[in-house]
Amino acid sequence: MGVLQVQDLAWRAAGRLIVSGVDLTVAPGRVTGIVGPNGSGKTTVLHLIAGLRIPARGRVLLGGEDVLALSPRERARRIALVEQKAGTNLDLTAREVVALGRHARRPRWGRPDRDDAVDRALQMADAAGLADRSWATMSGGEQQRVHLARALAQEPQVLLLDEPTNHLDLAHQIGLLQLVRSLDCTTLVVLHDLDLAAASCDELVVMDAGRVVASGSTAEVLAPGLLEDVFAVRTSVRHEERLRVLWHGLAESSPRRDAG
Ligand SMILES: Nc1ncnc2c1ncn2[C@@H]1O[C@H](COP(=O)(O)OP(=O)(O)OP(=O)(O)O)[C@@H](O)[C@H]1O
Numbered sequence: 001m002g003v004l005q006v007q008d009l010a011w012r013a014a015g016r017l018i019v020s021g022v023d024l025t026v027a028p029g030r031v032t033g034i035v036g037p038n039g040s041g042k043t044t045v046l047h048l049i050a051g052l053r054i055p056a057r058g059r060v061l062l063g064g065e066d067v068l069a070l071s072p073r074e075r076a077r078r079i080a081l082v083e084q085k086a087g088t089n090l091d092l093t094a095r096e097v098v099a100l101g102r103h104a105r106r107p108r109w110g111r112p113d114r115d116d117a118v119d120r121a122l123q124m125a126d127a128a129g130l131a132d133r134s135w136a137t138m139s140g141g142e143q144q145r146v147h148l149a150r151a152l153a154q155e156p157q158v159l160l161l162d163e164p165t166n167h168l169d170l171a172h173q174i175g176l177l178q179l180v181r182s183l184d185c186t187t188l189v190v191l192h193d194l195d196l197a198a199a200s201c202d203e204l205v206v207m208d209a210g211r212v213v214a215s216g217s218t219a220e221v222l223a224p225g226l227l228e229d230v231f232a233v234r235t236s237v238r239h240e241e242r243l244r245v246l247w248h249g250l251a252e253s254s255p256r257r258d259a260g
Pocket of ligand 1: 018037
């Protein structure tokens with residue numbers, strides 16, 4: 001399993017740079033969180049890493065190989081993305097949605113063997129009870145668990161998660177992040193909840209206005225001064241049985257926001 005390296009990444013749309021100068025490195029098996037205000041470029045970075053967008057500058061290397069040089073099949077065997085908003089209009093059951101994740105792992109010719117990976121993935125995502133339910137009738141949180149199962153069924157080296165907990169109840173939020181930590185995957189996860197990020201990420205990357213403004217170990221990065229600057233919120237950071245971020249209210253003013 002190779003290291004994930006993002007080097008000097010930039011992407012342009014509608015005549016403006018949406019992200020630029022983005023560098024990050026995720027070691028095999030580590031969980032790195034990306035945090036930042038709305039519109040700061042987090043989803044764009046995940047899409048660039050997944051090879052869904054072509055960078056204006058820079059590159060993404062997985063184990064030293066440029067992800068854009070990989071065939072779509074090879075990319076799907078190595079990288080799985082759970083999108084923030086992902087729907088399908090097709091009338092599929094949850095099991096059929098998860099089976100889509102096996103596409104790149106099936107033999108190209110001949111009948112596929114019975115594939116236990118779909119059941120395993122459904123169980124890991126606590127979605128086995130949903131297997132025969134219609135995708136279209138599921139709640140947001142149920143759909144989110146099935147999407148995670150689809151990504152797990154890919155058996156990827158790199159797991160990219162875009163706000164994977166935003167529809168989940170608290171037990172499933174904690175369960176998902178514990179699961180992610182237990183996987184043998186290199187994981188990059190976008191989170192809005194700084195306390196969940198504190199509890200579950202080895203490293204953090206903070207984005208603001210399309211740039212990385214801080215990165216490093218979670219304990220180093222989560223400093224109230226930086227959080228006030230970037231998020232315009234007053235916080236305190238506690239080292240209790242785990243690292244915790246508590247918010248106290250909006251900041252009076254923020255130099256970074258006021259400048260923007
Ligand atoms: N195809 C596009 N054309 C024009 N602008 C775009 C396009 N895609 C993204 N953007 C803009 O780029 C900026 C960054 O978007 P992105 O979705 O990466 O942010 P984000 O940090 O993930 O935000 P959020 O926390 O709200 O999900 C936003 O201002 C968005 O409107």
